[in-house]
Amino acid sequence: MLIHLTPSFFLDYSDVSVNLIDVQIPELGLHLKNEKDITVRFPAPNKRLHYVCRKKGRKAVYGILLNTDKHVTDITVITRWAVQGDVSTHRVHMHIMGADDAATDVIHLWSGVFNTPFGDKAPGLTKNWVPASCQPRLSVCAGDRPSEREQAIWRLADPAGIIRQQTEYYTAATVESERLTTPWRDYDRLPAPEDAFDCTVREYPDTLRVLYAYPGVTVCPITEHEELIESDLTEEGKRDAFTAIIQPVLQEVRAVCPVFFTNTTNLMNSIRRFSTHFRALSDAEKRFVEYQINQPLFRVSVS
Template sequence: MLIHLTPRIFGHRTAEPCSLIDLTCAELGLSLMGGTDLTARRPYLNKNYLVACRKVGQKAIQGVLIDTPKLVRDFTVVTRWNVEGSHIATHRVRYLVLDEEFDAVSDNMMLWHAIHGDERWKTRIPDLYLGIAHVAVQPRMDVKPRRERSDAVVYAFDEQGCVVERSETFLMHTIERERLHGHYCSNNERIPGIEAAFVAPGPADGVPAPDPQHRIWIFNPEEAADYPCTTEVEILLGGVGRVMYPDGMEQFVDDDAEPVHIYSPKLSKAELELFCEKNIAHYQAFHEAHEAQLAICERVPMTPFWEN
């Protein structure tokens, strides 16, 4: 399987200088260092975007190509950037592959479109992203926070208000390999060639992939035919769970009510504190971002345990 990714950061090219530190993916067994394996260049007309690519030649290339021995349906890529020499900004993207029809994926949404009058190329855009501008969906790190499309993006800040982490989930359908290296679109010349692909060894034997800041439960067996992957449940403090299905559908589940679509077991206070202790900053931001949506759902957010 070929995986084409474009790890990138948006910041003013002179006033907010950035440099690439590293890129890691536990599920693929990848650990790539900036300055050795990777570099960062500006392949777009908007030169405020800095994009990671393989350190070879001088041409500004759009992202990296990864060759894996088998299809990977769920993986998380963590990219770290040095921002203005003052702090490190971490970009965490969880990629969910929605099907197994073809043997390539790309987070470059320009490669997903159908071509009018050419039956070879069907649209590969997930329903969740239909009608949404690419710039509002495609993963990116920001030097400064920007207004987002939804709660799908979570920022974390330091004491000075600088963005130190951005976490998001991105859905992708598989695509034909020919979209990467054929004459499908005009930007093919800046997509890395197959000879520049990194070969992913997969995770080391006996070393499980780390929990990517999520609590995973298995959904109701009677519902299993409707969804290709396990259901992801992010536990909100106060006993309310946010459920995001692989097809992008979301719902809120109250643990005190009879679950409709999932098993959502109640956590004891000790379990909840232990779970949140590992991801305290992430869940503080997550809790604040969801208060408005919880109000829409006519639920009153409860006081987080760290404020009691």
């Protein structure tokens, strides 16, 4: 499978230093280092946009190509940048939708193109996305580039307001491989197929996977989910089970990960990784925890 990714940084300040450190994708066993495997270039007219590309030649292109040994639907793209001398980490939990033999995270490349064999590949939930504000991209401060996908983005900033962690859930689309490899108008700055990094798909325990196609994925504080579970179990006459089993597990995880992505495996992944209380439970109690944690959560909008 050919995968086109565009890790990037939007720098809106002349007095802030930004340097690429590396890009990692655990599901593909990939760890690309700045100035060894990859570098930063400026293919866009807007030179505030820093794009990661392969360190080869001098042409500025949009992103990198990966050639995997089999089809993949969920990957974690972790890009680290040095911003004012300290590390800022951008983590994108990417869910790839479609059945084509290639994929790209670039929103405008999903659109149908007139007078070509390339039809519309945009997933339904992305139809109204605006590329300028919805493309996954790190910035110095949250206010520099507000996203229309804010409900699926979590940020942690330092006292100066610089983002040090940005984690988001993002839906990408499959496309025809020819769309990424055929040189033609508007596609002349994509990476060349021969510059793709070869990758082997592997298991990664922290891969975020979507549990329900509906009602969608949003960021939710663990405290809010904990209150919902407590209310439900109290109503069912099982408050003791909440106090003895659920609450200690969530308290341990909340200290490390205060939020999670709803309707995904994200919270259970964190529980398995960080909760010693969970690991000490019986199999039946673990199944009870998983059942409570993985209940579908709906977001209610009041207008």
